Amino acid sequence: MTFRQFALNNVLRNKRLYIAYFLSSMFTVMVFFTFAIFAFHPAFSEASFNQNALFGMAVAGGIIYVFSFFFVLYSMSSFLQSRKKEFGLLMMLGATNKQIRLMVFLENIIIGFIATVGGILIGLVFAKAILLIAENILIISESLNFYFPTLAIIVTFVSFIFLFFCISLFVSFILRTNKLTDLIKGDKQTKGEPKASIFLSIIAAILLIAGYATAIIVKGAAVIYAMIPVILVVTLGTYLLFTQLSVFIIRRLKSNKSIFWRKTNMLLFSDLSFRMKDNARTFFMVAIISTVAFSAIGALYGFQSYLTKGGKDMNLYTFTYLPWLDDSEEVIERDIRKINTVLQEENIDAQMGKMELNYFETSEKNNSVLIVRASDYNYFASLIKEKELDPEPNKAIVVEQSDAMLTQETKASEGLMESSIVLEDGETLQPSHVVSTPVLSESAAYYVINDKAYEKLETPVRTDWSVVWKAKEGQTDQVLEAGRKLNEQLQYKAYSVDYTLYEIEKAYGPILFIGLFIGIVFFVSAGSFLYFRLFTDLDEEKRKFLSIAKIGLTQLELKKVVNREIAILFFSPIVVALVHGAVALTALSHLFDYNLTVESTLVLGSFAVIQILYFIIVRYFYVKQVKRLVFR
Amino acid sequence: MLKLTKVSKVYEGKVAYRALTDIDLEVEKGEFVAIMGPSGSGKTTLLNIISTNDQPTTGNVEMEGKNPLNLKKNALAKFRRNQLGFIFQDFNLLHTLTVEENIVLPLTLDGTSVREMKNRADQIAESLGISSIMNKRTTEISGGQMQRAAIARAMIHEPKLLLADEPTGNLDSKSSQDVMNMLVSINQKEQTSLLMVTHDAQAASYSDRVIFIQDGKLHSEIHRGESRQAFFHKIIDMLSLMGGNGNDFSSVRP
Ligand SMILES: Nc1ncnc2c1ncn2[C@@H]1O[C@H](COP(=O)(O)OP(=O)(O)O)[C@@H](O)[C@H]1O
Ligand SMILES: [Mg+2]
Numbered sequence: 001m002t003f004r005q006f007a008l009n010n011v012l013r014n015k016r017l018y019i020a021y022f023l024s025s026m027f028t029v030m031v032f033f034t035f036a037i038f039a040f041h042p043a044f045s046e047a048s049f050n051q052n053a054l055f056g057m058a059v060a061g062g063i064i065y066v067f068s069f070f071f072v073l074y075s076m077s078s079f080l081q082s083r084k085k086e087f088g089l090l091m092m093l094g095a096t097n098k099q100i101r102l103m104v105f106l107e108n109i110i111i112g113f114i115a116t117v118g119g120i121l122i123g124l125v126f127a128k129a130i131l132l133i134a135e136n137i138l139i140i141s142e143s144l145n146f147y148f149p150t151l152a153i154i155v156t157f158v159s160f161i162f163l164f165f166c167i168s169l170f171v172s173f174i175l176r177t178n179k180l181t182d183l184i185k186g187d188k189q190t191k192g193e194p195k196a197s198i199f200l201s202i203i204a205a206i207l208l209i210a211g212y213a214t215a216i217i218v219k220g221a222a223v224i225y226a227m228i229p230v231i232l233v234v235t236l237g238t239y240l241l242f243t244q245l246s247v248f249i250i251r252r253l254k255s256n257k258s259i260f261w262r263k264t265n266m267l268l269f270s271d272l273s274f275r276m277k278d279n280a281r282t283f284f285m286v287a288i289i290s291t292v293a294f295s296a297i298g299a300l301y302g303f304q305s306y307l308t309k310g311g312k313d314m315n316l317y318t319f320t321y322l323p324w325l326d327d328s329e330e331v332i333e334r335d336i337r338k339i340n341t342v343l344q345e346e347n348i349d350a351q352m353g354k355m356e357l358n359y360f361e362t363s364e365k366n367n368s369v370l371i372v373r374a375s376d377y378n379y380f381a382s383l384i385k386e387k388e389l390d391p392e393p394n395k396a397i398v399v400e401q402s403d404a405m406l407t408q409e410t411k412a413s414e415g416l417m418e419s420s421i422v423l424e425d426g427e428t429l430q431p432s433h434v435v436s437t438p439v440l441s442e443s444a445a446y447y448v449i450n451d452k453a454y455e456k457l458e459t460p461v462r463t464d465w466s467v468v469w470k471a472k473e474g475q476t477d478q479v480l481e482a483g484r485k486l487n488e489q490l491q492y493k494a495y496s497v498d499y500t501l502y503e504i505e506k507a508y509g510p511i512l513f514i515g516l517f518i519g520i521v522f523f524v525s526a527g528s529f530l531y532f533r534l535f536t537d538l539d540e541e542k543r544k545f546l547s548i549a550k551i552g553l554t555q556l557e558l559k560k561v562v563n564r565e566i567a568i569l570f571f572s573p574i575v576v577a578l579v580h581g582a583v584a585l586t587a588l589s590h591l592f593d594y595n596l597t598v599e600s601t602l603v604l605g606s607f608a609v610i611q612i613l614y615f616i617i618v619r620y621f622y623v624k625q626v627k628r629l630v631f632r
Numbered sequence: 633m634l635k636l637t638k639v640s641k642v643y644e645g646k647v648a649y650r651a652l653t654d655i656d657l658e659v660e661k662g663e664f665v666a667i668m669g670p671s672g673s674g675k676t677t678l679l680n681i682i683s684t685n686d687q688p689t690t691g692n693v694e695m696e697g698k699n700p701l702n703l704k705k706n707a708l709a710k711f712r713r714n715q716l717g718f719i720f721q722d723f724n725l726l727h728t729l730t731v732e733e734n735i736v737l738p739l740t741l742d743g744t745s746v747r748e749m750k751n752r753a754d755q756i757a758e759s760l761g762i763s764s765i766m767n768k769r770t771t772e773i774s775g776g777q778m779q780r781a782a783i784a785r786a787m788i789h790e791p792k793l794l795l796a797d798e799p800t801g802n803l804d805s806k807s808s809q810d811v812m813n814m815l816v817s818i819n820q821k822e823q824t825s826l827l828m829v830t831h832d833a834q835a836a837s838y839s840d841r842v843i844f845i846q847d848g849k850l851h852s853e854i855h856r857g858e859s860r861q862a863f864f865h866k867i868i869d870m871l872s873l874m875g876g877n878g879n880d881f882s883s884v885r886p
Contacts (some may be wrong), residue, residue: 552713
């Protein structure tokens, strides 16, 4: 048997050992390939497609590739870590350093090759699904048909064979096999009790609290200036949290006998401080990567909801027409006819509302104020099913915009409440109360008064027009088409919410899709990092439980200890990331002064649920493995 | 107190392997019995069956008139923890814990109060001469000290039966003698029954009775009687009588 055959057989015969490494490599290839299928779709290569989106996709592809590189590198080194003993044994049997390196190199090339091919094959199976998802998130006029992705296959294959080649070469080159005794002993035995400095632990807490506090307190544009320092502070704090504070807390728990000496706690905490310290870097990395994923997805989602919901709230009418200030009545009449023609062409069943907006001098000197006739107001209100107003003859009702986005304008209603309207006959109308409605898209507040009183107003200082149409529900396609036509014919004057939102979503779709894609890639690989760490320690764990089981450990006790241990290791970085993410999204909502609670809860909640599912699966296999050895 | 009748063990596998055949054995309360035999003769298998870590294929094990293998799995684990004490060749201590923590571990699982655990641990450490190393980690102490810590752990809940698998296998001769003296004194003071598997004729000579097994069958047994020295020579004689290769028995020391 040549050494090469030995290396090949070594992989094939130790399938179980290699499987985790192989699967995560394959997963990486699959992710990249799926993305490539999408990015190289013929629909995008047409000239009409948004060039910015294409550029975005190229960047995203690059990010995924670079990330794959580090992911595979990390997987490989933790895989090699778990095989130290094997190398030690080989060396003791007389294998040279060079031979071991050759073996590692060949192994990795074999695994890399199979993973590349496997990833592409599995990717092909999911190709149709991914295109369907993409089609739904992206708003693309033509559908993304299934095609045979020759280009994607070639690009993926070449990229990853190259990647695995480089990494195999690199890893086998830097493989440290010099200290035979260390290799054979395994690493745990000689390590001293992990230490944590009180000073650094306190610093960790201070950094985190300060970072969080700043992020939450800062409002408006200041968020942008605070962002970089806060990110730095929190990142450093997170690092110290895992390397120092966590170890410190566990040590404190351990030194308290009434806790540490209770039931299974001793078994639980004995290893925890070691594993925390050993895994601190991984946890840090996982926490940061997940935070990036959570924040990015949360931000994209929040931003989309900001754009669309904001638009929808402000414009409840299907179409709005606002003439230029100097448009004559003829121009206005012509425009309105044009709009009605377009609506007829598209067979849209819509009700029109037309209102002359008259601005008057009031006792509030500086500004002219809009005063609206109650019957006009009520007609508009009826179109969008708002409550009608019935002002008393000698009173005026102050109406302000009910939009949460325009917080500064609320002051305007206070001003109006303090002033009054003087009629021709000298009678004055006192404002009675304030209501918030979205009926008129007037940014300042205005008065609504009784029709009779309206007749007695003096001449307005300024006149404007507001014309709206409200289409019956369920004519989406016609409305969009009409919106498109109006946008061509009467740009900036006629406005269709649905069409504008459609345009926004269309432009925003690729960004959202790519963001989601990358975010999920980050999240899943963060999970894989954890999985790797857990299974690297599995042998040590088995040995530990085996020795206790000999003395007498019930299955229940074992399950309890293992469950808690995995839960702590599995969730601590994710919980940290979730808190980071929540704080980041809060800061973002302060920046835009837009409430993101629902969006944040949804995004962070889904990730938490996914993580819990992931935990349940991993725990199942882990407990099974330990049990199989311990309770034969 | 311990009674084995016609215990046999067959390891299933690609080729079934008969490791024990029709073993009959009785151990009285307070008795110290050593089991000897060449490597692969089935000593560990026998001990595992007695310790309920493994089940006999056929035959019966009784402890104080009851068969522990009738117990449910969880009850069995508790039974092991409360009625039996274990000492292993490789000490089987957790290296993430201190000596003291290792000693009280079985008690913590049962929810004993901290004060009680502390008292018992101090007492036992005193009698085994390991009080000074109670707060050290197991990586910082010698093999002899580790085995004493393991004995302390095995004794802390005052078991009825102490099982030891090659307790001196990893120790030098001075530490071996210390450990054996300690086991004998426990055996005499606490009236704890003691069953010890060993390669080492020296260690075996501390017992009341040595049982020899070969190829999974009982070969013979000899009783102590006179002095330990004479007993030792009888053991050596028996081992060479059993023929085979003297090298099977690692340490043949006077
Ligand atoms: N789990 C097992 N499966 C199969 N065969 C075993 C197993 N454990 C021990 N044996 C075999 O049973 C025989 C007795 O083993 P053991 O009791 O460990 O011997 P000793 O402790 O006397 O050296 C040996 O031949 C060994 O190969
Ligand atoms: Mg043995």
